[in-house]
Amino acid sequence: MIAAILAGNRELYHNLIEPYELSVYRMAMSFVKDETEAEDVAQDAFLKAFRNLANFRGQSKFSTWLISITLNEARRRLRRQSTVRMESLDDFTEEGGKVSPALLRDWSEIPSEALERREVRALLQRAIEELPPIYREVVVLRDIEELSVEEAAGVLTISISSVKVRLHRARIMLQKALAPKLKLAIPKKRRWLAWY
Amino acid sequence: MVLECKHVWDYISEFLDDSLPPETRELVQKHLETCDICSAILDSTRNILILTADDRIFELPAGYSQRLHARLSREIHSENIGPEEPIQEQD
Numbered sequence: 092m093i094a095a096i097l098a099g100n101r102e103l104y105h106n107l108i109e110p111y112e113l114s115v116y117r118m119a120m121s122f123v124k125d126e127t128e129a130e131d132v133a134q135d136a137f138l139k140a141f142r143n144l145a146n147f148r149g150q151s152k153f154s155t156w157l158i159s160i161t162l163n164e165a166r167r168r169l170r171r172q173s174t175v176r177m178e179s180l181d182d183f184t185e186e187g188g189k190v191s192p193a194l195l196r197d198w199s200e201i202p203s204e205a206l207e208r209r210e211v212r213a214l215l216q217r218a219i220e221e222l223p224p225i226y227r228e229v230v231v232l233r234d235i236e237e238l239s240v241e242e243a244a245g246v247l248t249i250s251i252s253s254v255k256v257r258l259h260r261a262r263i264m265l266q267k268a269l270a271p272k273l274k275l276a277i278p279k280k281r282r283w284l285a286w287y
Numbered sequence: 288m289v290l291e292c293k294h295v296w297d298y299i300s301e302f303l304d305d306s307l308p309p310e311t312r313e314l315v316q317k318h319l320e321t322c323d324i325c326s327a328i329l330d331s332t333r334n335i336l337i338l339t340a341d342d343r344i345f346e347l348p349a350g351y352s353q354r355l356h357a358r359l360s361r362e363i364h365s366e367n368i369g370p371e372e373p374i375q376e377q378d
Contacts, residue, residue, distance in 0.1 A: 101363040101364075102363065104359065104363060105356055105359060105360075112347065112351070112352055112355065113342065113345075116345065116347055116351065117344075117345040120345045126348050130351055130354070130355075133351075133355065134354070134355055134358050137355060137359060138358070138359070138362055141359065141362060141363070142362075191296065192296055192328045192332070193328075193331075194324055194328070195324065195328060195331060196323055196327060197323060197327050198326075198327040198328075198330040198331040198334065200330070200334055201334055203338065203341055205338070206338060206341050206343045206344070207343075211338075212344055215335075215338055215339055215344050216344055216345065219339060219344075230339075234336050234339060234340055235339065235340050237340070240304070240306075255300070255301065255306075258300055259297070259299070259300035259301070262299070262300050262303070262332055262336060263296070263299065263300070263332070265332075265335055265336070265339065266328065266331055266332040266335055269335050270331040270332075270335065273331075273335070
């Protein structure tokens with residue numbers, strides 16, 4: 092399809108990107124934290140990909156290339172706004188320090204039906220947004236966009252071992268932030284009832 | 288060799304990705320069979336990651352698709368297209 096678009100059948104670009112509309116928006120949304128801004132980032136990323144389609148040589152999957160462009164767009168925007176938002180990508184380059192999980196004695200599975208509740212979705216969204224950028228990037232790429240560790244390393248231009256270290260910390264940070272809150276938000280009895 | 292809880296926590300991410308060496312995985316597995324706390328940490332982490340990846344967490348705003356394709360259409364029909372700056376493709 093890419094060859095056909097480059098040969099002049101540009102309308103096909105609409106079809107090419109359709110499966111990635113949500114991924115690109117989700118990637119943007121996990122960075123810029125505002126729906127309108129995320130939409131701008133997503134649109135800019137799709138446009139940039141269109142303008143640069145001739146440079147895509149198929150060394151990676153199209154989806155990975157697109158995600159990589161989106162990440163760069165989101166980072167560019169964050170850098171531009173960092174003085175306003177008091178958040179900089181460079182604030183979190185330190186990878187040291189140990190992250191410990193929330194200690195629990197038991198855990199009853201929370202079914203995905205719980206996501207029908209707005210406050211549960213908001214809890215999860217906030218937990219992702221509150222991760223420091225280097226951890227947010229890796230968890231979004233690996234656990235939300237389901238890139239492999241190798242693909243995530245390629246997109247972020249870091250080593251595979253750095254991806255693994257950051258991913259571990261990001262996952263433990265999410266567990267620590269969310270497990271106690273989800274336990275409170277969805278008491279055991281309710282979780283049990285949700286299956287019936 | 289017996290693992291302590293704090294060592295098991297260090298392996299949780301790779302355990303979930305099934306990327307631990309077989310002998311380490313076996314040690315972690317053995318610990319999990321007898322440790323309620325580490326089992327709960329592992330189960331909650333796995334559960335939270337599944338919930339986090341759900342499409343409902345970040346839903347598309349109403350009209351997003353239409354606005355996107357309208358903007359793309361304007362670009363597609365414009366004569367002046369071409370790269371603004373080179374984009375490096377990752378392997």
